[in-house]
Amino acid sequence: MYGWAGQRLRVDLTTGKITKEPLSYEYRRKWMGGRGFNSDIIYNEVPPHLDPYDPRARVCFGMGPVSGTAAPSTGRVTVSCKSPLTGGFGDSNMGGHWGAEVKYAGYDQIVVQGRAKHPVYIWIDDDKVEIRDARHVWGKFPREADQMIKEELGDEDIHMMMIGPAGENMVRFACTFNDVWRAAGRTGTGGVIGSKNLKAIATRGSGTVKIAEPKKMMDICNRLRQAFKTDPMGQGLYAIGSLALINVANRDGWLPWKNMQGGATPLANNISGEVHSQTVLKHREGCYACPICCGRFTQIKDGKYAGEEFGGPEYEHAVPTGPRLGIIEDANDVWHNARLTNDYGMDGIETGGVISTAMEWYQRGFITTKETGGLELEWGDAETVSRLIPMIARREGFGAILAEGGERAADKLGLPDEARYYTLTTRGMTLPGDDPRGLGFGYGLSFSVGTRGGCDHLRSLCCLELSGALYPGLNTKILGDERGNKPITTANKPYMVFYEENQKGTTDSLQVCCFTTHWSYAVLTPDQVEYLNAVTGLDFTEEEFQEIGERIVNLERAYWNRIMSGAREDTVPERFTTEPMPQGVEYQTNVGVVFPLNDMLKQYYKYRDWDPKTGFPTERKLKQLGLEYVAKDLAPLRTKYLSEAEKKKKKYHY
Numbered sequence: 001m002y003g004w005a006g007q008r009l010r011v012d013l014t015t016g017k018i019t020k021e022p023l024s025y026e027y028r029r030k031w032m033g034g035r036g037f038n039s040d041i042i043y044n045e046v047p048p049h050l051d052p053y054d055p056r057a058r059v060c061f062g063m064g065p066v067s068g069t070a071a072p073s074t075g076r077v078t079v080s081c082k083s084p085l086t087g088g089f090g091d092s093n094m095g096g097h098w099g100a101e102v103k104y105a106g107y108d109q110i111v112v113q114g115r116a117k118h119p120v121y122i123w124i125d126d127d128k129v130e131i132r133d134a135r136h137v138w139g140k141f142p143r144e145a146d147q148m149i150k151e152e153l154g155d156e157d158i159h160m161m162m163i164g165p166a167g168e169n170m171v172r173f174a175c176t177f178n179d180v181w182r183a184a185g186r187t188g189t190g191g192v193i194g195s196k197n198l199k200a201i202a203t204r205g206s207g208t209v210k211i212a213e214p215k216k217m218m219d220i221c222n223r224l225r226q227a228f229k230t231d232p233m234g235q236g237l238y239a240i241g242s243l244a245l246i247n248v249a250n251r252d253g254w255l256p257w258k259n260m261q262g263g264a265t266p267l268a269n270n271i272s273g274e275v276h277s278q279t280v281l282k283h284r285e286g287c288y289a290c291p292i293c294c295g296r297f298t299q300i301k302d303g304k305y306a307g308e309e310f311g312g313p314e315y316e317h318a319v320p321t322g323p324r325l326g327i328i329e330d331a332n333d334v335w336h337n338a339r340l341t342n343d344y345g346m347d348g349i350e351t352g353g354v355i356s357t358a359m360e361w362y363q364r365g366f367i368t369t370k371e372t373g374g375l376e377l378e379w380g381d382a383e384t385v386s387r388l389i390p391m392i393a394r395r396e397g398f399g400a401i402l403a404e405g406g407e408r409a410a411d412k413l414g415l416p417d418e419a420r421y422y423t424l425t426t427r428g429m430t431l432p433g434d435d436p437r438g439l440g441f442g443y444g445l446s447f448s449v450g451t452r453g454g455c456d457h458l459r460s461l462c463c464l465e466l467s468g469a470l471y472p473g474l475n476t477k478i479l480g481d482e483r484g485n486k487p488i489t490t491a492n493k494p495y496m497v498f499y500e501e502n503q504k505g506t507t508d509s510l511q512v513c514c515f516t517t518h519w520s521y522a523v524l525t526p527d528q529v530e531y532l533n534a535v536t537g538l539d540f541t542e543e544e545f546q547e548i549g550e551r552i553v554n555l556e557r558a559y560w561n562r563i564m565s566g567a568r569e570d571t572v573p574e575r576f577t578t579e580p581m582p583q584g585v586e587y588q589t590n591v592g593v594v595f596p597l598n599d600m601l602k603q604y605y606k607y608r609d610w611d612p613k614t615g616f617p618t619e620r621k622l623k624q625l626g627l628e629y630v631a632k633d634l635a636p637l638r639t640k641y642l643s644e645a646e647k648k649k650k651k652y653h654y
């Protein structure tokens with residue numbers, strides 16, 4: 001066998017049992033790896049109505065067939081679970097080096113189940129796997145615990161998966177880290193890991209990944225690395241990181257301003273990538289085998305936070321701790337609050353999302369200092385935000401309410417239905433820092449149907465709709481149609497979303513970074529198929545590559561369908577579809593735009609072969625994808641979903 005290690009490691013923290021399970025050729029060919037393997041386990045082993053924090057729930061860590069090879073960016077890992085934030089299917093993926101190390105230790109996937117009696121960490125040293133006491137590192141920030149575990153094991157070169165204090169306290173949007181700073185932010189995977197009393201998985205691997213055609217593989221990788229040298233998106237990400245998007249977002253009116261009440265602000269440049277690079281950038285960081293190196297490492301130089309250091313921020317980290325909360329005057333406030341969300345281990349998008357929602361509730365009188373325990377939630381008040389972030393992580397006072405996420409917080413506060421207008425979630429998860437009234441109608445469509453709730457840039461951002469200026473002719477090359485190459489048009493967007501979701505489904509299962517393909521375009525699908533075949537010695541085709549992604553998307557969709565989430569829930573917050581984008585700066589390009597979701601949904605269902613009434617995949621489609629057992633599961637639920645009793649139920653699925 002080439003590429004794959006060929007086995008899954010399963011650790012039961014209740015019984016202490018450790019098993020290694022072979023992964024058959026048919027299984028690997030069907031699900032590819034990483035996200036695909038994980039989604040299969042979640043679908044089959046985590047009943048749809050189980051509490052995500054029940055010890056019987058699983059959390060999976062998936063690597064792919066090319067993880068640990070010289071293909072571009074092969075250190076990524078997908079973490080999957082039943083999401084404690086949404087109650088539906090949840091996953092998120094992270095960069096770093098840990099994924100490669102786990103492959104070198106001999107595993108394609110790790111599945112953790114059960115709950116330990118006290119905090120533990122798992123130590124994988126090739127074949128040897130141990131469950132060790134972690135009581136001394138419980139409560140520590142990841143950067144502290146990482147150092148302590150390395151000292152204890154006497155090896156500085158160990159790589160680790162880790163959670164922070166928020167995960168330990170089961171904050172519903174706690175994240176998971178790889179190598180301290182690379183976060184799997186979304187859907188609350190860190191809370192599920194914390195519910196199992198698991199702090200970290202430390203790994204040392206001394207093996208290799210067997211390559212079927214090493215010479216061919218080297219030639220392909222050299223060619224692709226050359227291509228990155230002239231790729232405009234890749235070069236931009238290297239130069240100023242994803243913060244490069246701040247000024248672009250402001251110009252095109254999709255920079256969230258005060259919970260997306262606006263899309264631009266005259267002070268945006270204060271936190272731009274250009275300014276960050278000139279003021280607080282300490283150095284750049286890259287994940288395993290990455291030709292781009294988009295990672296930043298920040299050191300605050302002056303003011304009251306002088307000396308603070310952290311890995312990041314990304315665009316999606318600076319925006320929710322900055323303009324989404326009206327904080328923009330002093331960039332150090334933004335860097336400081338981004339650092340806090342990292343240290344405490346919370347998804348930046350969801351943290352900013354829930355705080356900005358609370359600020360808008362406060363602005364509109366739904367809550368007062370009575371509910372907040374005396375906190376005045378004024379826009380732009382960075383000091384209050386820096387108090388609130390640790391309170392959320394520790395579940396203290398008003399922080400304990402926000403730790404539940406926006407939808408549950410509305411319930412706990414007993415707010416009227418109108419207050420939910422300001423939660424800006426889809427299927428219970430906050431949408432990222434990109435307003436579809438500017439960033440794109442395709443992206444907005446993907447928010448509504450995304451298989452991990454409100455989706456985001458790492459799941460379904462259709463960069464093809466942004467590609468007009470940077471990559472002329474690319475839409476025709478990939479989709480056979482150039483019309484969709486601008487964000488503010490519905491033309492060809494349903495097909496583009498269908499195509500890109502499938503593409504990312506397989507890319508996430510190879511476990512390579514989407515920034516290196518179909519974000520930047522130095523690597524296209526045929527290149528991925530070429531290196532996949534050189535590694536595995538198999539004969540994958542482009543069609544099969546896309547079909548594997550399509551199978552994964554349909555399986556994840558079916559998980560939602562089993563909890564009665566379908567076409568009715570394929571929505572976006574009404575703010576986007578009803579409020580014309582206001583003017584924030586003179587040069588803004590999208591003033592007055594509203595997002596026309598319904599024009600695109602029907603077409604999208606057609607490409608997917610999903611029933612437009614229920615939004616469930618048809619039996620025909622499921623059988624075509626080799627998912628007969630899923631078709632059987634959904635059969636009795638189709639009419640139930642359309643029943644009056646179901647329609648009257650709350651539309652939130654958490």
Ligand code: SF4
Pocket residue numbers: 073095096285286287288290291292293294295513514515516
């Ligand atoms: S592009 Fe950035 S996030 Fe992706 S693998 Fe490279 S350094 Fe990591």
